[in-house]
Amino acid sequence: xxxxxxxxxxxxxxxxxxxxxxxxxxxxxxxxxxxxxxxxxxxxxxxxxxxxxxxxxxxxxxxxxxxxxxxxxxxxxxxxxxxxxxxxxxxxxxxxxxxxxxxxxxxxxxxxxxxxxxxxxxxxxxxxxxxxxxxxxxxxxxxxxxxxxxxxxxxxxxxxxxxxxxxxxxxxxxxxxxxxxxxxxxxxxxxxxxxxxxxxxxxxxxxxxxxxxxxxxxxxxxxxxxxxxxxxxxxxxxxxxxxxxxxxxxxxxxxxxxxxxxxxxxxxxxxxxxxxxxxxxxxxxxxxxxxxxxxxxxxxxxxxxxxxxxxxxxxxxxxxxxxxxxxxxxxxxxxxxxxxxxxxxxxxxxxxxxxxxxxxxxxxxxxxxxxxxxxxxxxxxxxxxxxxxxxxxxxxxxxxxxxxxxxxxxxxxxxxxxxxxxxxxxx
Numbered sequence: 001x002x003x004x005x006x007x008x009x010x011x012x013x014x015x016x017x018x019x020x021x022x023x024x025x026x027x028x029x030x031x032x033x034x035x036x037x038x039x040x041x042x043x044x045x046x047x048x049x050x051x052x053x054x055x056x057x058x059x060x061x062x063x064x065x066x067x068x069x070x071x072x073x074x075x076x077x078x079x080x081x082x083x084x085x086x087x088x089x090x091x092x093x094x095x096x097x098x099x100x101x102x103x104x105x106x107x108x109x110x111x112x113x114x115x116x117x118x119x120x121x122x123x124x125x126x127x128x129x130x131x132x133x134x135x136x137x138x139x140x141x142x143x144x145x146x147x148x149x150x151x152x153x154x155x156x157x158x159x160x161x162x163x164x165x166x167x168x169x170x171x172x173x174x175x176x177x178x179x180x181x182x183x184x185x186x187x188x189x190x191x192x193x194x195x196x197x198x199x200x201x202x203x204x205x206x207x208x209x210x211x212x213x214x215x216x217x218x219x220x221x222x223x224x225x226x227x228x229x230x231x232x233x234x235x236x237x238x239x240x241x242x243x244x245x246x247x248x249x250x251x252x253x254x255x256x257x258x259x260x261x262x263x264x265x266x267x268x269x270x271x272x273x274x275x276x277x278x279x280x281x282x283x284x285x286x287x288x289x290x291x292x293x294x295x296x297x298x299x300x301x302x303x304x305x306x307x308x309x310x311x312x313x314x315x316x317x318x319x320x321x322x323x324x325x326x327x328x329x330x331x332x333x334x335x336x337x338x339x340x341x342x343x344x345x346x347x348x349x350x351x352x353x354x355x356x357x358x359x360x361x362x363x364x365x366x367x368x369x370x371x372x373x374x375x376x377x378x379x380x381x382x383x384x385x386x387x388x389x390x391x392x393x394x395x396x397x398x399x400x401x402x403x404x405x406x407x408x409x410x411x412x413x414x415x416x417x418x419x420x421x422x423x424x425x426x427x
Contacts (some may be wrong), residue, residue, distance in 0.1 A: 025148050027283035029101035034326075043327040046320045046422035049209045053332025053365050054312040056215070058109050059088070059339055059346060065115050073122025073300040078241050078306050079302055081344050085238035086303030089340025094306065095333030098287075102281040105316035105329035106287065107271075108294065109336075111307045113405075116263040117255065118304060125251050127302070132245035133255035134299035144290025150264060151284035154385065158423070160377045162273040162410040165405050166310060167373035168393025169270060173311075174370050176362025184356030186225055189220040191360045209319075211365045218357050229352045238343040258400075263291055263307045266405045270310025274369065277323070277355040277376055278317035282308070293359050314369040385416025 063084060070080040087110045097104035121130055144150055180188040186369035194217040208216075222228050268287060275282045287308050288312075295305040316328040339346050375385040389412025397404045416423065 025146070025285055026289065027102070027286045034100060034103060038178035039325040039327065039330070042324045043331070044207055044320070044324070047324055047328040048331050049212045050316050050318065050320070050328040052335060053211050053215070053361075054107060054315040054328065054332040055335040055339065057315060057365065058107075058309070058312055058336070062109070062112050064078050065112055069115055069119040069122070074117055074128075075122070075127065078239065079127065079243075080322055081235070081238050082243075082301045083239035083303050084343040085240050085340045086298040087303040087340070088336045088343060089238070089361070090294065090298050090301070090303070091306055092333045092340060094290060095336060096330050099288065099326045099329035099333060102283055102286075103326045104275065104276075104282070104324045105313050105332075106282070107309050107312040107316060107329050107332050108153060108182050108291070108306050109309045109312060110298070110304050111259065111262045111267050111268055114259045114304050114307075117258050117262065125248065125254075126246060128243060128246035129251040130255065131243045131250040131299055131302055132247045133251045133259065134302075134304060135245050135296060136252055136256045137259040137263070137305050139293030140256060140262055140294060141346060142289055144260070144264065145285055145288030145290075145292055148289045149284055150268075153302050157409065157413065158220075158382045158385070159273070159276065159418065160380065160382040160408065161389050161416060162269065162387045163277060163373045164389040164412060165393050165408045166270050166273050166375035167370060167377055168390045168408055169310065169405055170314070170366055170370050170373060171394055173233055173363045173366040175363075176359040177367075180359040180363065184354055187218060187221045187354055187356045189358075190221045191215075191364065193217075195364045206414030213360070215361055215363050218379075220352055222357055225354070227354050235344045236342060238341060242300055243302045245299070251267040261406060263295075263305050265290065265409070267307035267309060269405070269409070271308035271313050274310055274314040274373075275317060277372055279322050279323070280317065309346070311366065311369075315365055318365070382412075382416050382420055384419055385412040385423075388412045388415040 056328075066087070067080060070083065075083075091108045091110065094108045095106065098108065101170055102239060118130060121133075177188075177192075181192065191214040194208045195214040196214045198205045198208060210296045268284075268291065272284060272287070273283045291306050291308065298306055312332065313329075317325045320328075377383075377390065389408040391408075393404050393408035395404055397407060399407060
């Protein structure tokens with residue numbers, strides 16, 4: 001049993017996965033706090049590499065989603081740069097603080113499905129009205145965190161069903177890896193070969209982590225192919241644009257509840273699940289309150305609500321000693337702050353690489369995470385409920401402007417309650 005070191009004699013209870021969690025409303029940070037010397041001792045090449053890969057993941061495909069939604073919604077280049085600044089710099093600050101205080105990987109970025117929800121709204125709402133919905137969403141999330149019910153609700157959902165939802169969400173990374181080999185073998189194949197070689201020979205893998213080796217080989221392949229095409233010259237430093245919110249009943253009704261659901265259920269649910277699978281007792285209430293409070297800061301610069309990410313935290317905790325995973329989160333947060341300051345420059349560089357490079361890198365980085373998700377989902381109890389959850393999640397259905405991960409959880413829990421009721425009382 002894993003017990004979070006957050007206070008002597010503090011009352012604890014077990015969640016559905018058997019991990020000890022504190023019973024107080026806001027989980028206490030780990031004591032004593034990590035000092036500079038211990039941080040340097042705990043940091044290693046593997047954890048720095050995991051932090052770097054986590055940042056690379058967040059800075060590629062997810063950034064492309066922001067750019068696509070913003071461009072379709074008529075946002076200016078300055079507004080988009082401000083959005084990306086808030087998404088990386090401000091959330092990077094929160095990531096560093098949370099990892100340091102709780103001594104576990106707690107990477108915060110922004111809700112990607114929430115960003116997708118904003119797209120259609122920009123067709124009939126003004127940008128200040130959307131920003132007003134961002135502010136209201138932050139207040140709602142913080143209020144829900146202060147009630148304490150979010151942690152209790154997450155503790156009641158069986159781990160196999162949650163991990164089946166995670167497997168359904170992460171499956172596309174494995175499929176994208178296969179597609180990259182089909183569509184661009186000159187870039188993807190060398191990356192896969194390097195990853196397999198470094199994974200098969202432990203001595204080589206210790207010297208150069210497999211994912212980092214794939215990144216280096218892929219960069220060389222892209223350079224040799226002559227297809228590195230960064231976006232044209234533009235500003236180097238981000239210039240935040242402060243946007244005053246405009247309050248619109250239509251915007252509040254259309255966006256606030258769906259955005260809160262994507263943060264609390266879809267994004268935070270994935271993040272907590274992957275951390276639980278890695279043996280970390282995520283401070284759910286503290287995370288929820290932080291997401292709400294920080295969303296008020298990011299909304300001021302036009303950034304959608306903050307959340308605890310699933311894929312990035314999975315990458316940060318994918319390998320190495322559990323007690324040192326927090327250093328990968330701190331590295332990721334520091335790099336995110338740098339990326340946020342130079343958002344226009346770095347975004348142009350990342351989007352200048354071939355699609356196969358990003359797809360292959362993300363797929364290779366997520367292989368072990370995807371494997372563990374399937375093992376936890378289908379190795380013990382609730383296997384039928386997990387299967388229902390997985391199928392509905394993979395189907396990628398959207399209902400009431402809410403994506404399939406939530407409906408996968410609902411369908412899986414309903415199926416398990418009807419057909420696997422004994423599993424709820426099994427030891």
